[in-house]
Amino acid sequence: MKRFVLAFGLILGATVAHAEIDIQEVESSGGFDAWLVEDHTIPFVALELRFRGGGSLDLEGKRGATNLMVGLLEEGAADMDSRGFAEAKEAIAAEISYGMTDDVVRISTQFLTETQDDAVSLLRASLVEPTFDEESIERVRQQVLSSLQSDATDPDKILSRTFDAMVFGEHPYATDYNGTIESVATLTRDDIVTAWHNAIAQDRVYVSAAGDITAEELGALMDRVLTDLPEQGAPEPEDIDVVTEAGVTVVPFETPQAVAMFGHGGMERDDPDFFAAYVMNTIFGEGGFESRLMNEVREKRGLTYGIYSYLVPKDHAELVVGRVASSNDRIGEAIDVIRDEWAKLAETGVTEAELEQAKTYLTGAYPLRFEGNGPIAKILVGMQMDGLSPDYVTDRNANIEAVTLDDIKRVAAELMKPDELAFVVVGQPEGLSDTVGQ
Amino acid sequence: MRHLPLAFALALTPLTAVTARAEAPVTSFELENGMQVVVIEDHRAPVVEHMVWYRAGSADEQPGVSGVAHFLEHLLFKGTQKLDPGEFSKVVAANGGSDNAFTSFDQTAYHQRVAADRLDLMMEMESDRMVNLQLGEADILTERDVIIEERNMRVENDPRGLFREQLQAALYLNHPYGTPIIGWRHEMEALDLDAALDFYRQYYAPNNAILIVAGDVTPDEVRRLADKYYAPIPPNPDLKPRARPSEPRQMAERRLIFRDARVSTPYVNRMYLAPERDPGAQEQGAALTILAEILGGGQTSVLNQALQFDQKKAVYTSAYYNGSSLDDGSFGLFVVPAPGVTLEDAEAAMDEVVAKFMVEGVDPAQLERIKFQMKASQIYAQDNVSGLARRYGDALTSGLTIEDVQAWPEILQAVTAEDVMAAAEMIFDRDKSVTGYLMPAEEVTQ
Known part of the structure; x- marks a missing residue:
């Protein structure tokens, strides 16, 4: 068992050398791996499970099957019906939440040390022996349909869907993993069982824990929960290159404030330049910081309440995108400013002062993320999915510090592509009309 | 940023530890100017949350200027004699921290999360803007556009938000909880510097504020710093007990x-x-x-x-x-x-x-x-x-x-x-x- 120690003191100065994150790599006798930060201060455990694949594993014509399956995991398992499972969970005050995205099924758990055994039994039952009874399928199906109906008139949802359809083409990412009203209506119990076998399997699982549990206990827990799962799930979809065309696509929708998304292809998470791109985006459009976009669009002009840009390295495609919302009569001006800033970044990079400020922010903020068992467990499992090693926590700030002005200039010139910058606007924007394909 | 004047020593009321068993130790004391201080210790990570809460929210607004409590909250980031507009957040970020604020019916709060050894700086800046706000007319107009866009985002663009406002307004016949925290749009559009400063002068004072510091810090350290930064601020002698219009007997569904x-x-x-x-x-x-x-x-x-x-x-x-x-x-x-x-x-x-x-x-x-x-x-x-x-x-x-x-x-x-x-x-x-x-x-x- 290896141990990696992140001493905060190394980062923040000699005055605060007492707190540290001690990551243990755990291997169970059954051969499952996990990362653990042991801390017995509070008598509970935060446990994170991830299954890579998620909504992208939906089979042709079965869009939404994985989502419906995930929604049913807590609706009855082993000898418990939906109510029985919920009562058992409530009786021991365990928190088990099931969620998913395009790339992953997520199970976040918190349980008291005193009820650990029962909590693990429930978790195992939900993953290994879910019932998927017809009555529950219908009930959860109606919930999904209700939310899909709601999404159909939600400007933010219309925006994401239009943008995804535009940039991802034929890939599963192009459509909503919740499915469509038509696809969800026709999903059968067999489709759900298939989705379960495809998504919840040993070959794609990642585990982390933080809190009141030892390495031995965590090993035994993993063997109990994971041993009876299928060894192999379904193959993941192919990678794709995102291709966009500069311009504006308007989706007319009667609402006072227009919402917009903008961007184009991005950078892979394991690209050697990712740190430089990350620092660059912090300066350009990361929220909660004095970013260029926030300064230009909100602080100077009052055109919006919030504007953000993100690097989105998904498993099979990458984007650099942003979002903004402005009144219909002002969104046009916001878009002009964004275009100018995009081009300016590509041409001239950032200033020495901006780089220094971003570095102090990023290096100072990093240790603050490790606040409590819940956040620590989530960080650990995220690192594993990103293919990082435990010593990333000690090296990460040095990697940020190593980014130079030239690195950012080079990366900005490659990554920011004004001639591929596509906007989608949902609303009734004044003075804006479709320019794509004309 | 220029340095703020040094605080002189001030006597404190006795420290009362009200520690709950098996929980994070909580200590409370009061500065002589009436500011309440609460310290919640958690020494697992070298991080602190520094918060100043004012006993003033949207329900404390005068009629006709709905949204001014929230507007003022935005304006508190627009500078003092010592800090330029936006500099507060910039300094927090440059120290690796994050900061924000929120307004509700009964309270307005400002908070920063920073490394424990930056607490001194947070208190220096937060105590400064408690009384030294300096605003220009241009800041006001731009920020008013921002809060109207915020209302657009939270309320106007979402029928559920509009519906909630109508329900809340119908539930209260007389009490200001019937008025939205963010304000009615037509009144927000007319908010001006005077309205914001009236609210500021009336409610932003140490005897109407609560300092909460949580995380890797001791009560003694908080007391030392609070003494230095918050204790010298004089209380507002004109602060009145909180009394809002109250509900009459409700007689009809x-x-x-x-x-x-x-x-x-x-x-x-x-x-x-x-x-x-x-x-x-x-x-x-x-x-x-x-x-x-x-x-x-x-x-x-x-x-x-x-x-x-x-x-x-x-x-x-x-x-x-x-x-x-x-x-x-x-x-x-x-x-x-x-x-x-x-x-x-x-x-x-x-x-x-x-x-x-x-x-x-x-x-x-x-x-x-x-x-x-x-x-x-x-x-x-x-x-x-x-x-x-x-x-x-x-x-x-x-x-x-x-x-x-x-x-x-x-x-x-x-x-x-x-x-x-x-x-x-x-x-x-x-x-x-x-x-x-x-x-x-x-x-x-x-």
Whole structure:
């Protein structure tokens, strides 16, 4: 068992050398791996499970099957019906939440040390022996349909869907993993069982824990929960290159404030330049910081309440995108400013002062993320999915510090592509009309 | 940033440790200028949350300037004699921290999360803007555009947001809780510097503020720094006890229908006027908290079991109690009908379920599960010291005391089935309620 120690003191100065994150790599006798930060201060455990694949594993014509399956995991398992499972969970005050995205099924758990055994039994039952009874399928199906109906008139949802359809083409990412009203209506119990076998399997699982549990206990827990799962799930979809065309696509929708998304292809998470791109985006459009976009669009002009840009390295495609919302009569001006800033970044990079400020922010903020068992467990499992090693926590700030002005200039010139910058606007924007394909 | 003047030493009232067993140690003391200080220790990570809460929220605004409390909250980032506009957040970020603020009916709070050794700097800046705000006319106009865009985002662009405003306005006949925190749009558009400064001068003073520091810090260190930065600020001698217009006797049920073309999921929401948790007398609030859990708190709740599982008339139900407020709060019931079920039928079914509950009473096993979950949530809450800080700040600016916050878990555990039924008898009075339907526009056909 290896141990990696992140001493905060190394980062923040000699005055605060007492707190540290001690990551243990755990291997169970059954051969499952996990990362653990042991801390017995509070008598509970935060446990994170991830299954890579998620909504992208939906089979042709079965869009939404994985989502419906995930929604049913807590609706009855082993000898418990939906109510029985919920009562058992409530009786021991365990928190088990099931969620998913395009790339992953997520199970976040918190349980008291005193009820650990029962909590693990429930978790195992939900993953290994879910019932998927017809009555529950219908009930959860109606919930999904209700939310899909709601999404159909939600400007933010219309925006994401239009943008995804535009940039991802034929890939599963192009459509909503919740499915469509038509696809969800026709999903059968067999489709759900298939989705379960495809998504919840040993070959794609990642585990982390933080809190009141030892390495031995965590090993035994993993063997109990994971041993009876299928060894192999379904193959993941192919990678794709995102291709966009500069311009504006308007989706007319009667609402006072227009919402917009903008961007184009991005950078892979394991690209050697990712740190430089990350620092660059912090300066350009990361929220909660004095970013260029926030300064230009909100602080100077009052055109919006919030504007953000993100690097989105998904498993099979990458984007650099942003979002903004402005009144219909002002969104046009916001878009002009964004275009100018995009081009300016590509041409001239950032200033020495901006780089220094971003570095102090990023290096100072990093240790603050490790606040409590819940956040620590989530960080650990995220690192594993990103293919990082435990010593990333000690090296990460040095990697940020190593980014130079030239690195950012080079990366900005490659990554920011004004001639591929596509906007989608949902609303009734004044003075804006479709320019794509004309 | 220039340096702020050094504080002179000031006597403090005696330190009172009110430590709850097996929980994060909480210490409280008061500066001589009336500023209350609360320290919540958690030494697991070298991080602190620094918060200043003002006992002033939107319900403390004068008539006609709705939204000014929130507008002022934005303007507090626009500089002082010592800090340029935007510099506050810039300095926090340059120190690896994050900062923000929020406004509610009864409170406005400013907070930063930083490495523990930067607490000094946070206090220096936060104490500065408590009294030294300096605003230009241009800042005001740009920021007013920003809050109007914020209203657009939170309310105007979402029919549910507009519906909530209409419901809340109908629930309160006289109390300012009927006015939205962010403000009515037409009044926001006219907010000016004078309105903001009036609110600032009246309410931003140490004797109307609570300092909460949570995390890797000792009470002695907080006392030393508070002494240096906050203690020299003179109290506002003109601060009056908080008294808002109060509700008259409510004598008639209100009903409203809100239609909007953007609605695709209609629902029914009933709100009852509900007594809030009072200092030293939280028993009824505790019973209402548990009643909300029993009726709509989760998968095994009464509404959920009856309407989703047995009758299949709903796709979603909930019940909630807003009791953490200075004045009367609300108790709500919420049903999203299943396809083919009208809002009238959903409402009738909801009322039948409640009527049946009033006859059958509380399931003892459910009550036991709820209490155990509440006990566990006390343990889970220890993992999030920022959350604990908020819990104290929220309570202390809503008229409760530290003792009330610490007694709350035991008061919840002491609630009996009889207490819950008595609270239910009291709360379900339609004369003190509003029932709203959120519906699609009439002309819309699918």
